[in-house]
Amino acid sequence: MSWWVENGPKIAEGALRIALTLLIAVVVRFLLRRLIDRLTRGSSEKRKPGILRPLRERAPQALGALVSERREQRARTIGSVLKSVVTFVVFGIAFIQVLTELGMNVAPILTSAGILGVAIGFGAQNLVKDFLSGMFMMLEDQYGVGDVVDLGPATGTVESVGLRITTIRDTNGTVWYVRNGEILRVGNSSQGFAIAVVDLPLAYGANLPEASAALSAAVTEAVEEELLAADVIDKPDVLGVEKVTPEGITMRVTVKVRPGRQWAVQRALRAKLMPALDEAGITVKSTT
Structure with missing residues (x-):
């Protein structure tokens, strides 16, 4: 007591x-x-x-x-x-x-x-490396959900970003799990703006000045349509001859568009420019 x-x-x-x-x-x-x-x-x-x-x-x-x-x-x-x-x-x-x-x-x-x-x-060096890399990517906002990126090991649309793993789904539907510590470079196609590039194959006998004029008129009309106007943020450019190969001549048209919309714009422009060349009597290179 x-x-x-x-x-x-x-x-x-x-x-x-x-x-x-x-x-x-x-x-x-x-x-x-x-x-x-x-x-x-x-x-x-x-x-x-x-x-x-x-x-x-x-x-x-x-x-x-x-x-x-x-x-x-x-x-x-x-x-x-x-x-x-x-x-x-x-x-x-x-x-x-x-x-x-x-x-x-x-x-x-x-x-x-x-x-x-x-x-x-x-x-646990690899785990710590993945964790720190994930933290810096989050803080720097290098990419995020919905971005189309090229991480080296995989290319596709980002589905999730974690501190250790980034999940990407490619165009074939395959899901890739990329460790953040293994990402040495990031190519982001969804930041700022994108460039829609359309290459058009012409035969050697094509009249290049007429082809350039036809493409300029057709692409200007196409980007003013309601379907593409919302995605295009600058005037299109007909760059002219891009390359000459034994098979033919390739002409290039470019348009500055909203990020992530370049592929849709490319498909739409290609569908309009090829018929425009045919209507102008420009010889288009055969794909067969």
Whole structure:
């Protein structure tokens, strides 16, 4: 009984401090997570989340509804990482405080934790590399959901971007899972603007000045039609002869278009320019 009278207040005070430390840690973690949630949510589809405002965004408006989806995924991923960091830091500090209250020497524990962290880091170098690469790609907005990209190992439309894996679906429908740490270069066809390139094969006997005039008139008329007007952002150019081969002559027409729309515009222009050459009496190279 005398022992309790002598040590009871100290034990009670220590227990109270430990409980208070844990309570403060829980409250701080809760408040920080709520703050992160607020920063990762936009007030509307057109207003991007607060956490992304200081960061550069390259998402083209031509992606339409995919822009908000891309912003949401980017903000959600960054927010998830921040939440994990907050949880680790807050509870890590609280754990050290509790050990200190229990009278334990935390210096050897911190040293052991550091050695263990280094060992884990060496054993999981690829995982750490993928994680860091994913973080930088998210922060720099190199690409996002809906972009058409060439990552080297795979080319196609981005379906999801994670901290470790980027998922791409190619034109054949195959889904590719590319590790972020293995991506050495990114070719993005969905940023800023794109160029629709149409190559038209002509026979050697074709009158090139007449072909150029016919193409210029036809492409100017085509881009003014409602079907293509929404995608074209600059006047078309008839560049002239692109190459001469033993099989014939190739003339090239280019148009600056909205990002991601170059392939649709190319198909539409090709369908209009070839008949225009036939109507003008220009000899088109046979494809057989």
